[in-house]
Amino acid sequence: MNTTKPGGISRRDAVKWMLTAAATVPWLQPSALAADPSRAGTSPAEPQPAAPPIEPLPSRDGYGTDPDLTKTYGPGDFWPLTFTPEQRRTAAALCALIIPADEHSPSAAEVGVPDFIDEWISAPYPEHGYNRVTILTGLRWIDAEARRRFSRPFADLSESQGRAICDDICWVPKATEQNLEAAGFFAMFRNLTAAGFYTTPEGMKDLGYVGNTPQASFDGPPEAALRKAGLIA
Amino acid sequence: MAIVTAETLRDSYDVIVVGSGAAGGQTAYTLTMEGAKVLMLEAGRNYDPVRETPMFQENFRAPLRGTGTPDKPFGFHDATVGGGWKIAGEPYTSASAESGRQFTWYRARMLGGRTNHWARNALRNGPYDFKPYSRDGLGFDWPISYEDVAPYYDKVEMLIGVYGSNEGLENTPDSPDGVLLPAPKARVGELLAKQRVARLGVPVIPLHRAVLSQRQDFQRIPARLHPNNPRAQRILADSMQGRAACFWATPCGRGCAIRANYQSTTVHLPPALATGNLDILTDALVREVTLGSDGRADGVAYVDRHSGTERRVRARVVVLAASACESVRILLNSRSPSFPNGLANSSGLVGRYIMDTVGSSVGGQIPLLEAMPPHNEEGAGDHVYSPWWLYREQKAGKLNFPRGYHIEFASGKYMPNQYTAWALERYTGGSYGRRFKEDARRYYGSFIQFTGRGEMIPNENSFCDLDPAVKDKWGIPVLRFHWQWSEHELRQAAHMQQTFAAMIQSMGGSVIGAVHEDGRRAIAPGGYIIHEVGGARMGGDPKRSVTNSWGQTWDVKNLFVTDGALFCSNADKNPTLTIMALAWRCSDYLLEELRKGNL
Structure with missing residues (x-):
């Protein structure tokens, strides 16, 4: 059997693809980043102690096989969150750079996406452990990069400063070899930001989603859609 | 009669039906509409889709935006509760560590079983699909033909409601x-x-899918399905009037609170309960079919999951409809001096020739x-x-x-x-x-x-047996899967x-x-498509099959199998509609034999 296929992808295959996609981006080695003195410090004039290692999550249960499906939930309801206030600020700044406010919808930072990313990397399921290391290491790297290049935390950069860093890491095939790991982090962070944002009411509206409302009939595509697809002249 | 507890069970029933999904639901429906007193045993908990289905819940109000996890593989809002690829304390094993030789088993321990979340694709097997060996020399023919099953496809489609069209294409039957x-x-x-x-x-x-694209004709269909049975007609008409047409808004995999699609819990069980002839006992995991001194089945032994204690209940007839592999497991665990290799297994074929898609x-x-x-x-x-x-x-x-x-x-x-x-x-x-x-x-x-x-062709290397060492948390031997494409x-x-x-x-x-x-x-791994069938195939020869063409086991005449275990082949068509058609057909025969006093 199979189930609904949002976005044209069955859940079953989507998970498979997600894992494949994750495997194609370079593994972000926390040790490699921490070992590079040019990246580990903040500003050159202010040497920092070596960053502590990213601890794996303690083993704990998830929401189980029989949670109450009729209730609504938010991040933190089932397992504790991870972000420190600093990590949260960095994550929010990056969310806002990836999905800023425009005339259609607010920014990802304004609709709780950093909390979703925190929930995601704090989840006690196997795939999330991999994402956790990548995200936490990447947030540390991007903050260190901001301090190295602009002598201030990433969250305090101007938009153009932030974009200067992101431009270097926004696409794995374009990244320099020394930025490959950071580009892998950025790809994952962008995916999670989009996942968090486009599932919110504001994000769904932005995409023009109009379902989930009872209809008297299924009318099929309107003429404008048929024309767009070249099915009618 | 309704949902009962171990304390309120009757002493004895006409028929015990093990399982509450497509096969168990259809079997209980057919039997109770004709007056048989039935006890249905379900290993999982009671489940009410009308109350429990998260119809309009948005993903941002679910943990992880509703994305699937090992706890809820098809997403947080998927209808399956208390089940999945793994069930705590109820493992299964693999005979091989080799990749490509694994079989994954999806179980839904809940009333209605996997019908609560299934894809609702409801395709008929065609004439070729019942005689595959005759066409290309591979696999096995069924002892029945399309013509034998066609009237039951008609009935099931009318009962559950299937949308689709008739296109007159080869081996793709019209209704x-x-x-x-x-x-x-x-x-x-x-x-x-x-x-x-x-x-x-x-x-x-x-596509043919078990979804009401419009409301069912409750004035005409009940008389076609239950001629000469005004009470059954009235009960079914009531049930049909309680089902709404699809409102084109939500994913079927969550289940359907307005009863617009087929799941056993919204379509089979409500009218069966309304007859007053059905008792349902949930959280009752059947371990074995028990035998009387006369060599006939006299009931089942089950574990009450609340207390962990083993209990027994008796009936004139026992029907296994627990899903292909779970029914096999029950047969293999029903060992006695007269059946040392498992009940109804004189052919040695119980568990053999399991197929997925x-x-x-x-x-x-x-x-x-x-x-x-x-x-x-x-x-x-x-x-x-x-x-x-x-x-x-x-x-x-x-x-x-x-x-x-x-x-x-x-x-x-x-x-x-x-x-x-x-x-x-x-x-x-x-x-x-x-x-x-x-x-x-x-x-x-x-x-x-x-x-x-x-279509997968059945082969010698794809089967299940009992693991010689591993038991579940109740001490019941578990299945070990052998698999090879x-x-x-x-x-x-x-x-x-x-x-x-x-x-x-x-x-x-x-x-x-x-x-x-x-x-x-x-290719997807074995079991991944959740279409596993076979393991107690029907046939015309007791040496080469487990049951006759009515799902009645050759070895124990008051023991029936009415689920996907009966399949001799697994056509490309999704198996659920055929499971229901066969269950109805087997149940008609069972009723006739009961009336004749042969059981």
Whole structure:
């Protein structure tokens, strides 16, 4: 059997693809980043102690096989969150750079996406452990990069400063070899930001989603859609 | 009568039905409508879709945006509760550590079983599908033909409500007039596929799905299903009037609180309970069928999951409808001096020749579907599909594999989820910022996925037996799976990949990911499609089958199997409709034998 296929992808295959996609981006080695003195410090004039290692999550249960499906939930309801206030600020700044406010919808930072990313990397399921290391290491790297290049935390950069860093890491095939790991982090962070944002009411509206409302009939595509697809002249 | 407890059980019933899904639901429905006193045992908990289905819950109000996890593999809001690929304390094992030889087993421990979340694809087997050995010398023929089952397909389709159309295509049966409900219109992506893949010779027709595209005809159908039984007609008419038509808004996999699609809990069980002839005991895990001194089954022994204690209950007839592999497990665990290798297993075939479906998918991005004007595409799953079409080429020896597959489509603007704007950098060159938001709008709904569902031929190396060492938390021996695809399935899966890639290209699209030429990489693991059938196959010869053509075991005449374990072959058609048709047919025979005093 199979189930609904949002976005044209069955859940079953989507998970498979997600894992494949994750495997194609370079593994972000926390040790490699921490070992590079040019990246580990903040500003050159202010040497920092070596960053502590990213601890794996303690083993704990998830929401189980029989949670109450009729209730609504938010991040933190089932397992504790991870972000420190600093990590949260960095994550929010990056969310806002990836999905800023425009005339259609607010920014990802304004609709709780950093909390979703925190929930995601704090989840006690196997795939999330991999994402956790990548995200936490990447947030540390991007903050260190901001301090190295602009002598201030990433969250305090101007938009153009932030974009200067992101431009270097926004696409794995374009990244320099020394930025490959950071580009892998950025790809994952962008995916999670989009996942968090486009599932919110504001994000769904932005995409023009109009379902989930009872209809008297299924009318099929309107003429404008048929024309767009070249099915009618 | 209703949901009972171990304390309020009767001393004895006419029939015990083990399992409450497609087979158990249909069996209990047929028997109780005709007056038999039935006890249904379900291993999982009671489940009420009307109260429990999260119809409109949005993903952002679910943990992890509703994305699947090991606890809820098909997503947080999926209807399956208390089940999945793994159930705590109730393992199964694999005989081999080799990749490609694993079988994964999806179980739903809940009232209604897997019918609560199934895909609702309701295809009939065709005439060829009951006589596959006669056509190509592979596998086994069934002891029955399409004509034997056709009247029951008619009945099940009318009872549960199936939309679709009659197209007169080879080995793709039409239903009689007035049986099917109208097919919904196709979505724009489905229409585009239909127009473009025609040049490849691939037909695209309305899918048959167990969803009410309009309300059922409660004045006409009950009399057709239950002639000369006014009480059954009245009960069914009441139940049908309690079902709403689809309102084209939510995914069927969550279940349906308005009872617009088929699940045992909304379609079979309410009228069966209304007869007053059905008791349902949940959280009752059946360990074995018990035998009387006369060699007849006299009831079952089950574990009460609340107390952990073992109890017994008696009946004149026992029906196993616990799902193919669970029914096999019960038979193998029912050992006695007269049946040292398991009950009804004098043929040695219990657990043998289990089959799943050959599954493979390719997805693509279709520029013509980008930036579509907003309109509703929710409701009732896929609206079209492609039945197997290469009969002539296969007969002419142009294909390197036997049997066929059908193609399921996935296209539409569904409620955004984790994957809606995931990994878009393939198309956007790594955009972020305002450009990313424009790209997300453009690409939303521009993806299509083709999924093959193909026939697996039963083989000697795919079976299950009892693990000699491992027991579940109740101390009951668990199943051990042995699995191996043959070249037939692997070549078919590779063919699927080439076909789907060509279909995507014909739509002007680009394929996502690799197109596998190696069937081993193309095929989904055994069990993954959740179409496992076989293990207690029916037949005409007691030495070469477990039951007769009515699901009655050769060895114990008051013991029946009415689920997918009976299958002699596993056509590309999704098995659920056939499971229900056979269960109804077997139950009719059982009732007749009861009336004659033969049981």
